Amino acid sequence: MGSGVVPACRCCTTVCSTSSVKKSSSGVSRLSVVRSIYLPWYTRAPLSLHSVGAPGTSSRDSAASLLGTGLSRPPRFNKVAANAVPDLAEARPDIGGGEEESLAEDSDVDSISEWELDFCSRPILDARGKKLWELVVCDSRRQLQFTRFFPNNVINSVTLRDALMYIMDTLGVPKPEKIRFFRSQMQTIITKACKELDIQPVPSQRCVALIKWLEERFETVYSQHPGYQEGASPLLLQQQSLPLDLPDALRGEEWAFVQLPFEAVLEEMEGVVRGDVFGSVLDLGTLNIDLSGDIMIPGVAVASSRATPLAAWTNALELACLEVDTQRSCLVLSTGVADRWRYAFYRKSRQTDAEGEAWEAAKKKCGGLHFLAVQSSLDSELCTGFWLLLDTPISPV
Secondary structure: OOOOOOOOOOOOOEEEOOOOOEEOOOOOEEOOOOEEEEEEEOOOEEEEEEOOOOOOOOOOOOOOEOOOOOOOOOOOOOOOOOOOOOOHHHHOOOOOOOOEEEEOOOOOHHHOOEEEEEEEEEEEEOOOOOEEEEEEEEOOOOOEEEEEEEOHHHOOHHHHHHHHHHHHHHHOOOOOOEEEEOOHHHHHHHHHHHHHOOOEEEEOOOOHHHHHHHHHHHHHOHHHOOOEOOOOOOOOOOOOOOOEEOOHHHOOOEEEEEEEEHHHHHHHHHHHHHOOOEEEOOOOOOOOOOOOOOOEEEEEEEEOOOHHHHHHHHHOOOEEEEEEEOOOOEEEEEEOOOEEEEEEEOOOOHHHHHHHHHHHHHHHHOOOEEEEEEEOOOOOOEOOEEEEEEOOOOOOO
């Protein structure tokens, strides 16, 4: 780790033992190893790769459980008071229906502290034969839903800033702490508009609720519009970049493929929401993810003697998903809008490739749901970080 002494790599050694999922005196599940293979972590530190097994097997490995450092919740900003809210309709031609401004009746407006935003052209032509642009804003639970079409000649940070102020003033929601967006090509406009309103812009692939809503709107709005261009390719989508070397501050000392029952994942999520551990979660209800409590969710557990600072550094990233790259014999971690990192390496063999492929198959069985856990050791009863991840969906527009 860091500038410390680089430990020597271990040779491949198989350690076999049997155990069931154990419980501590407090009822917290702890990691139980069925079989492990020790392999080098990029020639810097050892890693442990635990076999997940193919879907349907009886493997019951679990990640370490919750309760960590007791983090405080971040403060919320006050609502922006706009002296003059612009009439957005004056700046655009007649573009038809499909717009929405809504706030759920039972919503807790004070809890809507983070928004997801897309500002991009759509496969629709207006009366001038030019592509329409659309602003789509929601929160992770879609309590807040706002859409507005714009002609292509008013696309700038001022238009976006005024629209954000309009949302806050008209729907009565407080100014958000963060606004996430997934198109890097719009970063300049979005960042400028957010900075003028003292809102933190966050490039992130974790705009899952937003992308799911875009999928719905593609079927119910865009494809039904009289100006719809059938077969038009999505614009401003991020091309997948080559993975880079992981910064030393984000390296652990060991890692393992693990599994955790879905009901235990829900318990871990509660710890993150309470602020007991570092991490982030997803709103599974909004995403229509409904799994039985005993289904095993695949994940990766990372152990480090510096678990707390490692979890803190990791939490500073916008984690999207983990995937196995059998060509490069490594795990690839996707963060931000387009950043990809070689998270950990393993020594390539038929067995290790098969384990990686089985882990990916387990993810597919769960609809792409998986997790990353950070703990002080792979035998620890506690974890300092837990991130619920989902294979990044692709926007249809």
